Amino acid sequence: MASQLQYFMSPDDEVAFFRFLERFELEVYPRRVPPDWEAFRASQENVPRLPEEDMYLVAVSVGPAIVDKVKRGPDKGFWRIDEVRSPVIFMERCRMNEEGELLSGQMWAEMEVTPQTGRKDAASDQFRRIYREIEEYLKKTFRKGDPKAFLVGPKAARLYKETRLVLRDSAHRGGTVVPYK
16 A cells, blocks of 8 residues: 555645755656656756656665556557656646646655555665655645645645635545645
8 A cells, every 4th residue: 555645735835845855866757758858856946847747756866766668558659667666756746727726636655565566575764764754744844634634735725714725635526625723
């Protein structure tokens, strides 16, 4: 089972989060990696270069991303990262929908041995430490939401309070989320 966090980040929260990530050696890759992709470091300066929705943060200090080429379908010719065997954190960015509501994002990493994923070895202690540090930062800095499964960034909570920004779960028919005071 993957360790998963669901959150709401405004653009300012995202910049602060990537400022925190600078201390780790994390490289950014999109979900579908073009053959000519040049990886860059996860940092505050590189926030404008981030992929629009989904990305992988590869812990290069732990090991390289294991990739294989997609041979069929609409993504033929692209590279796909093996998220089970690679030291990667999957991150889905928050985005605005057509109604002006902020949709939730999520972050997860596969670290356990499970028959469903086919993982034979647990993630290294170094990768677990990196993910736990990131998870603790989010839990310490962000507010809890109602329902409890969500974390709300400080700027997103302020926008909710001041401008009545609607925080909506990105799941199908997702409900609204309210930050605790």
